[in-house]
Amino acid sequence: MSQHRVIDRRSLRNTTPGALMAASSLAFLLAPFLLGGSFAQAEPPSPDGKSQVRACRASFHSAQEKEKSGQLAEASKLFASCADKACGASIWHGCVAGNSRVRATLPSIIPLAVDDGGDPRADVEVKMDGRVITSELTGRPIPVDPGPHDFSFSVDSSVFASAKITIVEGERNRSLVVTYTKGAHASRSATAANQP
Numbered sequence: 381m382s383q384h385r386v387i388d389r390r391s392l393r394n395t396t397p398g399a400l401m402a403a404s405s406l407a408f409l410l411a412p413f414l415l416g417g418s419f420a421q422a423e424p425p426s427p428d429g430k431s432q433v434r435a436c437r438a439s440f441h442s443a444q445e446k447e448k449s450g451q452l453a454e455a456s457k458l459f460a461s462c463a464d465k466a467c468g469a470s471i472w473h474g475c476v477a478g479n480s481r482v483r484a485t486l487p488s489i490i491p492l493a494v495d496d497g498g499d500p501r502a503d504v505e506v507k508m509d510g511r512v513i514t515s516e517l518t519g520r521p522i523p524v525d526p527g528p529h530d531f532s533f534s535v536d537s538s539v540f541a542s543a544k545i546t547i548v549e550g551e552r553n554r555s556l557v558v559t560y561t562k563g564a565h566a567s568r569s570a571t572a573a574n575q576p
Contacts, residue, residue, distance in 0.1 A: 429466070436467030440475055447478065452486045452549075453523045487551040488521035493533060493541075493558050501560050507532045521553050533558045 443458035459479035465472050491514065493504040505515045508529050513522055526549035533541040541558035 432466055433468055433471070436462040436464065436471045436475070440467075440471050440478070443475070443478055443482075447482055450527065451525055452482050453525050456482045456486055456523065485526075485550045486523050487526050487547045487549060487554070488523045489547065489554045489556050490519060490521050491517055491531070491533070491556045491558075492519070493517055493560050495560050501535070503535060504558075504560070505534045505537075506556075507534070526551075531556060533560075535560060 439458045439462040443455045443462070446452070446455035446458060456479055459475045459482060462471055462475040463479055464475075467475065491504070491506045493501040495501055500517070502517045504517050506513050506517070508524060508531055510530070513524070524547055526547050528544065528546045531543045531545060532539045540560055543556065543558075545556065547554065
């Protein structure tokens, strides 16, 4: 059985500072082994963790560039992709703040199509500047970048309506309403209205 020496304050007064320093260093080094534990240190990031952090940084910087150039929809997606605690505290905070800032000004549209009888049609494809933004009308808002855009509406690859509309930053849920008439030509334009 080992004996433990009890140290009280009086015995510490007589101990030299060098001896105290050596004893405390030794206790620090041996504590994990004596207590059966290990040092409470953060583990170094795994190779996968490091690549994730690099990807987060890249997304953050790309999102900032997209925001500066007015590409708010893409900036929001990039900020959302790095708003993950696995990205590290500083990147995570920057991405969350950036996404909140962008989403506060990101405009959106709600494309709608009705037939001659006024009934809604869902089977309509909508393109903005030649790129498909939806292939079915659901009544849900679609985020878009601010600025002038060319919209086209088609059924079975046949365009029946088009419009050139300028979308304003911060404008939400702007309705783009078109009427579908069988055999209609693309000369028909969309009626754009702000939805309260």
